[in-house]
Amino acid sequence: MPTALPDHFRRVRRGHAALVVALLLSLVPERPEVPNGRHLEDVLARDFISVHTRNTPTTYYEGRQGPTGFEYELMRRFAAHLDVSLTLDASHHISGVLDAVRREGDLGAAALPLDPTLEGVIFSRPILDLQPLLVYRRGLPPVKALDDLDDLAIATLGGSGTDLVLRELQAEHPELSWRESADLEVAELLGLVEDGTLDAAVIFEHQFRLNRLFFPAVERGFVLGEPLSMAWAFPAGRGLGLVEEANRFLESLRMEGELERLVARYFGHDDYLEYVGARTFIDHVHKRLPEYAELFREAARNTHFDWKLLAALGYQESHWDPQATSPTGVRGLMMLTLPTAGDLDVDDRLDPEQSIDGGARYLRSLKDRLPESITGEDRLFMAMAAYNVGLGHLYDARRITERRGGDPDLWRDVRESLPLLQEREWHSQTRHGYARGGEPVIYVRNIRRYHEILSYVDRSQQQFHRLDVRLPAEHEREAFEVVPSVRQ
Template identity: 25%
Template structure:
């Protein structure tokens, strides 16, 4: 090909195909969702909420999901009669993007209400308010290690921040506030945005890794309970409102949320929840506990055993941990009124079946439980999808295989697919009524199937939170 023709060919390729490629790339991006409001959320059957995981808003402690935002979400869930699905996202910009592309319905964080954010989300009525404060080390005060850390110049006023390097959470409102403060005072503040959470940055100040950060005063106050060398006496803003956020095209959801918040935030229950996480000296003992998952990554002292044996049945280890917590709260000496023993609450007959003594070690108890789960798994049609299959196994573990089989037979008799949990769940609940437990296809009599159905929901609810937190820590 001649040189001139080659150049023409290249230019033709660039101008014709490059726009097509970039157009294709753009179409892969998620677009802003429209017309998905409260009615559509109810039809879906759950509210999806984004929150951040830290020692105040959402965490696992001694096997239980806890947190200020988590408890508020549970209260709102009870109010609207819908379960809540929690998504963890600590990046505020990404959380707003996820909200506007339909991956979630609300952002349940301590979001500072700002003019910039109001352009892209609809804020709820204020839930609380706080100031932004400078966090630094006190001169001559030792940290948790007992050592007195080197202290930079102690800042007493915002004007003294001139030329200081301040670390802040990326995407937070602290950046804008410091920029405005720098212009207001002519201080020339150096701002470094990092992907760490405000809580992480406060801890870094306490350890001496960095000298200054800015965060909400309520966060700093809690941190100072377990880091006595922290000072947060210098405000860098006036009082600012904190709220949740919804999409701009969800006015019905926002109205329901605002109506509930307007009344709930005036109740004693709200005050109790708030004080529990922001005005409670026991917070330090929780954070420093070995089974505060956010800090240690551990759910229980049996994590290694649970990971080892869950692999034998191809289960996520946090699912097995959820079952064990539901059974015994990780107490190896637990014994039920019916005589079930140990971490996995196995009946003596089951332990005998697998050659294990009732006083055997926690590991042996888990080993027997795994064998029981594997046995139950083999009793169901292999074509049942994994998500439904787990529900069948959990129900059988709780109430007995025979009752689940009965419910499957009832489902089939009434023209429902016996391989779908939603169908079997219904008939398991009906087995407390004579019309159903006296049916000729029922071989195991009456049962309180509603308790087994709730057991399945409780285990999977806990599993959702365990996997949420552990997955976030592993990123």
Template identity: 30%
Template structure:
């Protein structure tokens, strides 16, 4: 993303506004002034909701937001990592840090920097999520409804945020003494503990759990909290220059748009209700089918400068790795090529696995190359490429024009998604959106299997060798 004007210009405008409003700077010594202008001491979660090691889509939601702020101000960051938001706020109040990024508090709680004497200020809410109780085994009978599943306090509970547990406890009748005894830890450790039966339950961010659920299929959402949790940044108001910059940053419309784009990038592909049978099928397919095609996929990925796991995800979405797959629309083979596309690419037999992979990979690369003129961010460009693969380059360009005619630049997947949904052939437009989101989801899962060294990853080894 590019800023419409420099941070210095915006800072001068904000400073002028302070003078107009009669606000004044507090005197500072030279050393403090120099530090206040350059270095910001930042507390960040040790484990993000969209953990960077799992995601192939970027360094992480909070990392990208923070990088935008540092670019916006020309500052440098000195980092400190912790997961407990209470400890983060305490560190801010004690002057051990200047800014805490990506921490949450239930919107209705009387917690956080609400004390008039506290030097800590809360930024605007830029995202919300729902706390959830995670359990092992069979999912509860939904007809029971509500929180009636909890007839007694479990023996041991893991939680990623003590505030979430306290909020949920009111609905299930847990005592405060029990809540205080909950063991705080990062999300992966909490899920490991429930899977290994070290803990009966875990209280976590539901969206965060959805990102991990493909790798913990024995776990499920047992219950959801009734109170949303808000993500904000917190900072010390007595760091006057920093506070002014943060106020200016969050008031910028481009920052609001960036937050929406990042939410879409890191969470937008998640299904609202995960299909456990499908997740099981993905893992089984990686175990039984990929080996026979791995060399061809790796070769064509190298020939076309693409990630072999992405090609694998497209094949799974198109044919579930059935070489003889046929559709009523006339497409055929592993990568479901039309007869006209196959002819253009020199594919004589669409049902031949090697030819199908060769042709489908070349087609993806062709669409990618045709998008060069639009100057797209690489991640957005891949979403556009996948949409073009599904609906054809002609419909892709039509959707870009629709997005531009609606007042946008036609350069983000968010814009293109809405354009596809507005196209006259609405069903086909919705199919393009479903296709892109499905491939993103499968690609994310395959990447996670490799990163986490899950058993299925050994069958992907030939694809990801250096």
């Protein structure tokens, strides 16, 4: 049986959906008659646009190469389109974004569902389809339809749009009930499903794709209702000029195919951290590594790392593909960001020799910059984590580790704190805010596995260009084929 639900959830009473929907429909606001263009002229005159958003993986956060996120990319491009600077306030929950747009600021961009019944705001044209999805805890009987939800503890995020879909479904299925909170984010909701506090949750499909590796005990269930539309929100009563300019901008992105490319970049890849398994990795060792093995050896000699460790890191980054480009724009075999490449005097990130040399020197610089109190393998593992998530987020995790009574110099303690950077309760107290903190945990573990396999092969065949070696026996390979899990 699930434990009691936290206080920040409130029960949605059965049978009240029809009344709620009717009341919402009665509140459709009338647009005030305001001269067109006043808001746009104000933005252009002051030379900046003020945007309210959320610190989440689908909206805005600090990544490897600085600010990133799907909606941040749109905001940044819109500001450039207007030829003004961009100011952000990412301190909100979803309901706080709308309140802030009504009071101040120029627009809200925070995975907002287009809801014309809301007072005080005007929405842009649709930007992205939002498909509600029910997910549930692994180990429960399969949940494939509404009839499977009886007696399950279900929750969703208030104001996100999934709550509206549940209300519509409740009108047809009066027995449907759930709890909702406006004080959580998706990662926290999935954590409650995984730890047994909840049985199931309703989120959006793209949110599950972005988070599924961090919560391996959460299963995909079934889609609920029709997709909603994500849109930007603007304050009502200040004219339609800025709204209409945003619509022209978004339509041009759509017509040029750029909007589709951004959606694919940020939401179309959810297997970056998958561990490929020993046999697939060995196949890549045969077919790809020989071309780059000597470059890894040379970089290792210059930076005093094990060359096989650098090769393992390179495989995790790009699968030894020198032309690789990540969803967030890092490129090359060692996936260097543009600023990092500049700092390392790497002129061409797609050149394997420059990329491998630059990646090795960057890992060395990260390791050397860590506090002297971190020693041995802990120092190496934290340097690798920083290669993935950045030193700032690693230091945030170390501070969280201290607050939780752990040792910030031990990787085993810090790796338990890194996923907490996905939870607002914790990342709101840090200097660098939200991070996909589960990523570096899986990242380091995958590299360690690849390194172990390379070490096994190297011991079996000292002349690495002759790789006709058997795989480890089944009992020897057991450690290599565990499904990634941030909970280990």
